[in-house]
Amino acid sequence: MRNYVNTKCYLSLITILSLLVTTNLYALESKLLNDQVEFNKESNKQNAELANDSSYNHQPIIEVKSSAVEESEAGKMRKRREDAEMKTEQKIAESLERARLADEKKRAERIFGNKIQPANSAAPQQNTQPSRLDAIENSLSTIKTNLFNQDFDKIEQDSGKYVGLDLGTGKYAIQSGALAKDVTTRSIFGVSTGMRVEDNPFITLEGHFLFSKQEYENNNGITNRENRPFTQVNQYNAGLALKYDIIPFVITPRLGASIDYTFRQYSQAFTENSNNFNNRKLDTHSVEVALIAGGYIKVSKYLGIEVSYRQMTNVSTSARSNSYDPNSRNNNGNINDRVKLLDRSSYGMFLLSLQMGFR
Numbered sequence: 001m002r003n004y005v006n007t008k009c010y011l012s013l014i015t016i017l018s019l020l021v022t023t024n025l026y027a028l029e030s031k032l033l034n035d036q037v038e039f040n041k042e043s044n045k046q047n048a049e050l051a052n053d054s055s056y057n058h059q060p061i062i063e064v065k066s067s068a069v070e071e072s073e074a075g076k077m078r079k080r081r082e083d084a085e086m087k088t089e090q091k092i093a094e095s096l097e098r099a100r101l102a103d104e105k106k107r108a109e110r111i112f113g114n115k116i117q118p119a120n121s122a123a124p125q126q127n128t129q130p131s132r133l134d135a136i137e138n139s140l141s142t143i144k145t146n147l148f149n150q151d152f153d154k155i156e157q158d159s160g161k162y163v164g165l166d167l168g169t170g171k172y173a174i175q176s177g178a179l180a181k182d183v184t185t186r187s188i189f190g191v192s193t194g195m196r197v198e199d200n201p202f203i204t205l206e207g208h209f210l211f212s213k214q215e216y217e218n219n220n221g222i223t224n225r226e227n228r229p230f231t232q233v234n235q236y237n238a239g240l241a242l243k244y245d246i247i248p249f250v251i252t253p254r255l256g257a258s259i260d261y262t263f264r265q266y267s268q269a270f271t272e273n274s275n276n277f278n279n280r281k282l283d284t285h286s287v288e289v290a291l292i293a294g295g296y297i298k299v300s301k302y303l304g305i306e307v308s309y310r311q312m313t314n315v316s317t318s319a320r321s322n323s324y325d326p327n328s329r330n331n332n333g334n335i336n337d338r339v340k341l342l343d344r345s346s347y348g349m350f351l352l353s354l355q356m357g358f359r
Contacts, residue, residue, distance in 0.1 A: 170350065189210070190209050204243040204244075232267055236262065241257070261285070261287060262286040265281065267282075319343040319344065
């Protein structure tokens with residue numbers, strides 16, 4: 001019984017202590033809540049005062065507006081140039097394809113006749129714009145075609161045809177001796193015409209006609225010209241020459257060769273005491289070849305000057321020997337000395353040609 005009373009006293013004491021602790025805790029919590037409320041009120045009051053203060057709350061107002069970016073004048077010009085280039089390249093591509101199509105049709109007609117008809121003739125054309133890369137490639141293809149295939153219908157260019165006026169002089173390789181002395185070429189003049197080979201513009205094919213006059217200054221020492229076999233030779237050259245331009249430059253060096261038909265007319269033509277003597281004549285026919293070396297200067301599009309040297313060599317002639325015997329006797333009864341013929345002798349010609357081109 002006594003233990004029960006003690007236990008009850010302990011429980012009562014613990015309960016009283018618990019109530020005291022709980023009461024103090026509630027009181028402390030209420031105080032903290034009141035302090036928090038007071039702090040919030042004070043803070044709100046200060047914020048309201050700061051909000052009403054215009055010097056503190058003034059901020060600059062920034063207005064943001066959106067506007068379109070204006071393109072510069074250079075950009076506009078660049079765009080117009082690119083558009084013009086695109087149109088030009090498209091026209092070039094169309095012209096090239098049109099020409100290729102026409103050439104292909106002609107080639108098919110030459111090979112197959114009218115058997116092959118153009119395929120897909122009724123197919124609708126697609127109106128598509130080529131890309132810039134395709135247009136550039138087509139332009140390059142057009143340039144290559146014009147340069148390497150020499151498309152004369154597409155690009156206007158010099159045809160290489162010309163006519164020329166030739167002037168010059170010459171020298172026969174005849175040594176002074178008993179048969180002939182001092183054969184002099186008085187003059188050479190003529191005309192020529194030629195054109196460049198279409199497949200190779202460095203090669204020129206030329207036809208020419210030249211006239212020259214040779215004179216025997218001292219015919220075998222015979223002072224009486226009436227007794228001389230011949231006094232002069234009229235020479236006519238007609239031939240075909242092939243020339244090659246080595247390096248096109250300001251002065252274009254040229255090499256070439258020619259083959260000529262040469263007609264010579266020997267005569268005893270002189271005037272003495274108002275009397276014309278031309279009693280003796282001899283005609284010869286020869287075939288000669290020549291090596292040509294010289295240079296060409298292009299003055300303008302249709303005017304050029306060519307300077308050349310030709311070394312002529314005989315291949316065949318109708319003259320039976322190197323000399324000629326008139327087979328007659330003079331007044332003293334002596335047989336006239338033989339005269340040196342020019343047909344079998346090599347000779348050189350120095351020519352200046354003024355060439356006028358035409359289309």
